[in-house]
Amino acid sequence: MKTNDLILRTTTALIAFILLAFSIYLFLAGHNAPGGGFIGGLMTAAAIILMYMTYGLDTMNKVIPLNFKLLVPIGLLIATLTGVGSFVFDQPFLSQTYTYVHLPILGDAELATAMLFDLGVYLTVIGITLTIILSIADDN
Amino acid sequence: MEIIMSVLAGILFATGVYNLLQKQLLRIVIGTALISHGAHLFILTMGKLKTGAPPILVKGVEQYTDPLPQALILTSIVISFGVTSLLLVLAYRAATLNKTDNMEELRGSEDE
């Protein structure tokens, strides 16, 4: 059956990118403002799922030739290793630190090691959400 | 405010338990989701509700919100997100394989 999804397709092209951009903003803001890896990851996953719904599995698999399952262990590994990293500096597990650096265009920015942990969470959440939803969607 | 929120958490629990006792699998999953919402709301309420106060503790700041319940809720939300999504997949697979989503028929018999 051919469905008319013109509105969905047109708006998705626009909305998906707004969602992706906002999710990355949320992720970057996360370590000391509202946001964070979990919520950012969920939003990124939502944007990708929206695109999957609009353009179909086959098209999207060509656009993003990425095995989302692999994101889960990578994310978990990053998150755990940032915790273990504090062993090297003889600090208690999960200790974190931050510093201010001057970046060329962006100006002064705060760099925190909590960010790395958040990155792990971000990747894990994207991986898990997409794996679960796509595994049901795949099933016919 | 706390009382209203507690009542709301109670309603969420009650509806959750009601759904949990249904036969249809999807209703049961929704029931667990409602119960977890109730629990999260309850933690928030138990940490005392305040509006317009930041969750920080600095000298001189008199009005602040307790950050601990928020941290607990976030953790708990993440966990219930994981469990609920897993439960959905499990329920879906169990329903397709057993060819029914009625808990009454999923009871199983003694001689297996």
Place this chain on the structure above:
Amino acid sequence: MSNLAIIPIIIPLLCGIIAIFFHKYVKAVRLFSQVMSIINLGVVLWIGWLVLQNGTITLATGGWEAPYGIIIVADPLAMLLVITSNIIGTACVFYAQSSLSKKQEQFYFYTFYFLLISGVSGAFLTGDLFNLFVFYEVLLMASYGLIVLGGERIQLRESLKYVLLNLFSSMLFVTTIAYLYSVVGTINMAQIADRVQQVDQTGILTTIGMLLFFVFATKGAIFPLYYWLPKSYIVPNPVVSALFGALLTKVGIYSIIRTFSLIFVHETNITHDLFLWLAGFTMVFGAIGALSTNNVKLIIAYNIIPAVGFMLMGIGLLSQDGLAGSVYYLLHDMIIKAVLFLLIGALVYVAGTSDLTKMKGIIHHYPFLGWLFFLAALVLAGIPPFSGFIGKILLIQGGVEQGQIMLVVVGLGSSLLILLSMMRIFMRCFWGEKEELNGGLKPIRSFTWPAAFLLIFSVLLGVGAEWVYPYVEIIANDLLDPSIYIDSVLKE
């Protein structure tokens, strides 16, 4: 302050994550898991030795000191249980290679296994009630993965109930923590204990304590909340059943020991007396359940329940002997339940059925398996000088001291019933006339050796009680005096 306390959680976690990357290559992931679990066992033994020699190690993660941050407390009891879990885990990893199909091994078995060990160790080591919930969820998540491993129809059906039940009790756990937080304003177990002591455990705190007990009783399969256990424990692969039977309910029991020897100890005539009643019922109903069925797997699964009753009895007594008996019985039961599930797995594998009435004379074909089972049955039933006997004699001593004669009689009676249920398996399946096996002899060496390895520990625990008992006595002393734990965490 030392990072050593968190190592038993981190190593399995990392191993589990790394194992995902090459889960398709069965031989590689198998070898990796075997080597890593032995290494982990070694490390845990070393840390345990340090703790037993130098006292409790605590770690404030992220540099947030107690009572504000998340505290990991490696005290003797927790470390002893972590070591036991790792011994069982190592045996199960070696058993898994022959028990599981290639496809099941590929389907992240080793990852789930490591996450389970990580969660169990975390639950033992954490000094914070909310983190206990988090680690419960870690181990439950891993157990959800393990219970559906293979994805058969019955498995999916039973696991659904298992997941729903655990999810519900977990949510109750969160709610209880919220109650407790609103009353005492902290989730650090040591500080909770301190504050509960200050207000002399008012009525609301006892109520919260009972709610908490309800949660742990669901996880630990105590009467009348054990109904979910037997059926969901027999559907997965034997190696998974062994891990579940040995570790999961015991985490619930450990949590009860911890909270009701540390926090809610001021109204014993309400809480702990109830435990004694429940312990009696748990023993009786579990033992009756074990006699009620012809399914060998189900018999072993039902046998978990009376053991839980024995441990609960020690907590209810809350005396030196009672607690020592509980801890001893806990160690003993973890190992012996793993052994039995592993042996029964081998039995079902060679017989091709789990129905008691359809087997006969297996011992003629597999004498080693038969005698191992016989020995395990004796250990389980508590025949002297094995480990079950030591635990029971301590519990009985404690019971007699406090005049709980009825409970002691019930306990002894249920021990007899347990022995009867085990002998039923032995007489029906192993004994009897020699019969031709359909399918011929199967190689089961890789099944029996891990079980024999565990059984050695079990026998040592009984015969070598002289070496183990002093540590258990120290632990029981520590448990009886909450201020030791509180001081070691809060360092006032």
